Amino acid sequence: MKKASKIGVFDSGIGGLTVAKAIVETGLYNEMIYFGDIAHLPYGDKSEAAIQSYAIKISRFLVENGCDSIAIACNSASASATNLVKEYFVHNTPVINVIDPMVDHVLKNYPGKKVGLIGTKRTIDSGIYEKKILEEDPSIQVYSHATPLLVPLIEEDKFSDHLKNEIIREYLHGEKLVSLDALILGCTHYPLLKNELENYFGNGVDILESSTIVADKLLSEHVRNEPKTTECRFFVSDYTPAFERSARKFFGREINLERSKLFDSF
Numbered sequence: 437m438k439k440a441s442k443i444g445v446f447d448s449g450i451g452g453l454t455v456a457k458a459i460v461e462t463g464l465y466n467e468m469i470y471f472g473d474i475a476h477l478p479y480g481d482k483s484e485a486a487i488q489s490y491a492i493k494i495s496r497f498l499v500e501n502g503c504d505s506i507a508i509a510c511n512s513a514s515a516s517a518t519n520l521v522k523e524y525f526v527h528n529t530p531v532i533n534v535i536d537p538m539v540d541h542v543l544k545n546y547p548g549k550k551v552g553l554i555g556t557k558r559t560i561d562s563g564i565y566e567k568k569i570l571e572e573d574p575s576i577q578v579y580s581h582a583t584p585l586l587v588p589l590i591e592e593d594k595f596s597d598h599l600k601n602e603i604i605r606e607y608l609h610g611e612k613l614v615s616l617d618a619l620i621l622g623c624t625h626y627p628l629l630k631n632e633l634e635n636y637f638g639n640g641v642d643i644l645e646s647s648t649i650v651a652d653k654l655l656s657e658h659v660r661n662e663p664k665t666t667e668c669r670f671f672v673s674d675y676t677p678a679f680e681r682s683a684r685k686f687f688g689r690e691i692n693l694e695r696s697k698l699f700d701s702f
């Protein structure tokens with residue numbers, strides 16, 4: 437079992453705060469640094485090469501600021517950059533992402549079942565969930581669909597329930613995502629639409645979000661004698677008051693965003 441003290445968590449914006457919150461609630465860490473790369477949001481429409489370069493730069497920033505482990509709290513970055521980030525830090529810094537724990541959860545709980553997946557274009561086009569699941573268990577049927585508009589819908593938070601439900605219906609109706617046993621929320625923003633998605637699917641479809649699954653994985657791998665109170669800092673590559681307000685909602689408590697100069701070129 438490993439010992440943990442300071443974890444660095446990053447995402448393209450504030451969606452990864454859903455994962456950061458669950459990580460803090462494990463009580464495993466003395467400190468957590470969060471980095472939201474708002475200047476480059478959304479990652480879901482970027483090339484693999486661009487996301488890789490952002491991910492390496494941010495991971496280096498986290499390690500230079502004392503983090504002894506890294507959580508990639510973004511599916512698009514997990515799909516594009518996990519191997520590179522792991523290779524870059526070799527054995528010194530454990531790296532967890534949001535995809536592998538979810539794949540393990542699906543393999544364990546849904547053999548022979550039908551599982552849907554929604555996410556950004558980057559995540560869905562990578563085919564990474566299907567590949568990892570079907571390699572281990574071809575009896576699981578995986579149907580995926582890119583739902584890129586959901587990220588701005590969540591970040592903006594100005595839309596009526598009616599419009600949210602219409603967009604969800606527009607994306608999800610059709611033959612692929614019917615008679616599901618579970619739906620993977622393959623984007624760390626989507627837990628904020630969990631109620632709407634549960635209403636859309638009704639009972640009988642498990643809505644799977646990575647935050648709790650990542651937290652359970654960390655708890656299973658680490659020693660925890662006394663639950664710790666985690667001191668948190670939140671950095672962003674671009675700052676707006678609107679993001680700070682949304683960030684508070686995602687994290688579930690008062691937080692202040694610090695503007696980082698990491699990507700400034702002048």
Ligand code: DGL
Pocket residue numbers: 447448449451452477478479480481509510511512513556559587622623624625
């Ligand atoms: N939170 C990111 C993810 O999990 C999506 C947001 C984005 O496209 O930047 O993929």
